[in-house]
Amino acid sequence: MEKLVFVVDDDESVRTSVARLLRSAGHDVRAFSSAERFLEEYSHTSPACLVLDMRLSTASGFDVIDALARRDVTLPVIFITGYGSIPMTVRAMKAGAQEFLTKPVDSDELLRAVEEGLARAETDFEMQRELRESTQRYATLTQREREVLGLAIGGLMNKQIAIELGIQEVTAKVHKQKVMEKMGARNLIDLAKLAQRLKIASTKNRYTS
Numbered sequence: 001m002e003k004l005v006f007v008v009d010d011d012e013s014v015r016t017s018v019a020r021l022l023r024s025a026g027h028d029v030r031a032f033s034s035a036e037r038f039l040e041e042y043s044h045t046s047p048a049c050l051v052l053d054m055r056l057s058t059a060s061g062f063d064v065i066d067a068l069a070r071r072d073v074t075l076p077v078i079f080i081t082g083y084g085s086i087p088m089t090v091r092a093m094k095a096g097a098q099e100f101l102t103k104p105v106d107s108d109e110l111l112r113a114v115e116e117g118l119a120r121a122e123t124d125f126e127m128q129r130e131l132r133e134s135t136q137r138y139a140t141l142t143q144r145e146r147e148v149l150g151l152a153i154g155g156l157m158n159k160q161i162a163i164e165l166g167i168q169e170v171t172a173k174v175h176k177q178k179v180m181e182k183m184g185a186r187n188l189i190d191l192a193k194l195a196q197r198l199k200i201a202s203t204k205n206r207y208t209s
Helices: 012-024 035-041 061-070 086-094 107-139 143-152 158-165 169-183 188-197
Strands: 004-008 028-032 048-053 077-081 097-102
Touching (some): 028 035, 097 107, 143 158, 143 169, 158 169
Parallel strands (some): 004 028, 077 097
């Protein structure tokens, strides 16, 4: 899977040297001279991390993070700045920054931070992909199948589900099989994990309430 490193810095010499360093280490780099250009061209189609200057000419690094958050995008961010301070570092970490490096940036520290950021991004990207897939699968369930799912993850057997819903046991069994197939679950443990990921609570019933 392609992984990208975005570099945003309005200082051409810094932007060029950082991009050159990262490319020499084998990374695919996209460099931008402004926050606006980056936000216009950014698309969340592959795992990526962001090397971001804290003080840009038309925006701050925090402005960029806020803009991404409004799009519901979370990237591992490595802030770089020539004007570091403890309060700024604390604020950056609270904003979710992975690293806060001071210019001139140490090459080894930057490469290490980028490697860690990409590893984290790959994990997050895969989790988001699985969540989107599970959400799409859940959307294919009928209302009855959703009711069966809620009862099944609550630990009810087919006979108990049937009694709870006022249907035949064989019908409950068929519905449960359909739920398992549509959700791509191999067993009830898988189904429960998928439900937890989607924040679907088990249904209260006479056996558990």
